[in-house]
Amino acid sequence: MRVVFAGTPEPAVPSLERLIRSPHHDVVAVITRPDAVAGRGRKVVRSPIGELADSHGIEVLTPNRATDPDFLTRLAELAPDCAPVVAYGALLPQQVLDIPVHGWVNLHFSLLPAWRGAAPVQAAIGAGDDMTGASAFRLEAGMDTGPVYGVVTERIRDTDTAGDLLGRLADSGAVLLESVLDGIEAGSITAVPQPAEGVSYAPKVTVDAARIRWDRAATAVDRHIRSVTPAPGSWTTIGDLRLKVGPVALTEEQLEPGEISVSKTGLLVGTSTVAVRLDRIQPQGKKQMAALDWVRGARLDEKARAQ
Template sequence: MRVVFAGTPEVAVPTLEALLASPHEVVGCLTRPDARAGRGRRTRPSPVRAAAEAAGVPVLAPQRLGEEGVAEQLRDWAPDVGVVVAYGALVPRDLLGLPVHGWVNLHFSLLPQWRGAAPVQHAVLAGDEITGAVTFLLEEGLDTGPVLGRLTERIRPRDTSGDLLGRLAQAGAGLVVATVDGLARGELVPEPQPADGISLAPKLTPEDAKVDWSVPAFAVDRRIRACTPAPGAWTTWRGERLRLGPVEPLDGPPPGEGEAMGTGELRVDRSQVLVGTAAGAVRLGEVQPQGKRPMPAADWARGVRPQPQERFDG
């Protein structure tokens, strides 16, 4: 099969590499334009572009797929199938039917659950125990197309969205190759998605990543893990933003004498920093003050010296 691949971030690279190692021929690659990244804000190619060019695959990086010349290039590549993994832009209606077998999208949830841009983050945030990935045929609706293949994956108790997405990206690469194999043999029958069980997973914003200490410890833990590594969970301390790495919810009451901890209240000893919530407390892991590198919470606390009953803002 002649394959056109569309993808942009690192999470899409395992699928591209799996297709390159398969009997199928990757004839071209679509990706988002080069963007500024890193501390120096230098312009860099997307991870998919770098991987494709290293393999000698022609790359197109338009701002929009509707730009002049994109459709002509796709027709020149004459794909049997398009494969999409985290591309970051919609495939226009007039291009949906261009590959012989359509466009196969790898989505990191068990559709129709968590349709949208951030399915893994929302699965962690909701406390789901099982998730997975599916391949489905693109159509005009948001993640509404019929399903071709699926796999399941257990969400581990301490998974961040980055941990879970990494595993799904690797497993999903094999699912995509199996799907393309099945299409080539004419063995796959697309299965319409059920009308019930639909949930949406819009992109999480930095404001969504702000920790609310007035909820129970388990909910604080989920939000922080869901927002790790992006967009990055945070709180405010003495008026400045403090980024938070994953925390550990305490099973019982927080250690120490005195009254129960208030929401957002810090309790510090030499080896740990605890924060009170609406029900229980959490033990901080790494924190990152503005303009500084991540550090263990106990080291941070020795520098800022929280006062008794001092709290995170908000």
């Protein structure tokens, strides 16, 4: 089956790698977001999917808009049977959706209809869900509303960050996506409409939304921090300093929300229940470091609080 793959970030890489190795599918091109400036050196870099395609000599399409005439013409010329998509990062209009014979199959990292939207993994961890997974569904004009071909499930571990969980889902989801394409080619699989019940939404997590609220319970603070690690990264201010905060550990200590305590065992911050111990922090403009190492050199005012 002739395949045009659409994707951009690292979590899409396992799916493309698997399809490239597949004896049943021919990846004739990939679609990815245009090269962008990134990193401290502000260099223009290729997306992970673009780099992988380049290394295999696969044609790379980087339209600024999916409605660009040249892109539409080239996609029609490629005549894909199916177009799998994993975290491409842009909406596809109906005229694009109509080109592949078997449509577009989107791998979404949730058990649909739960957590439709841009940040399903972050939302599942933040909400305290015990289980999540990945769904392969036929893309349509609505946001993650299309009928589902198949799912895989994954338990959310107590220590999972969004990065940890997304890594596992990217791998298991790649297996699912390949099996769905196999079924489509064989005519042995049918997409089932999503139920009307259980719909929830997961919008993109902004930097402002990643700020820690110390007036919440310690378990909620822990989940929030893990849900936005590594990106965009949870943060707080202590005095006039802004700090990114890594995953924390719950303690039995009692402190007021935002109150700080420093001891040999660590840097503690109070919540509405018990205090949490900070492990790794990253001062603005600096590298990540052990919280105790930072606090020893920070010379905090005795009245300083996390806010």
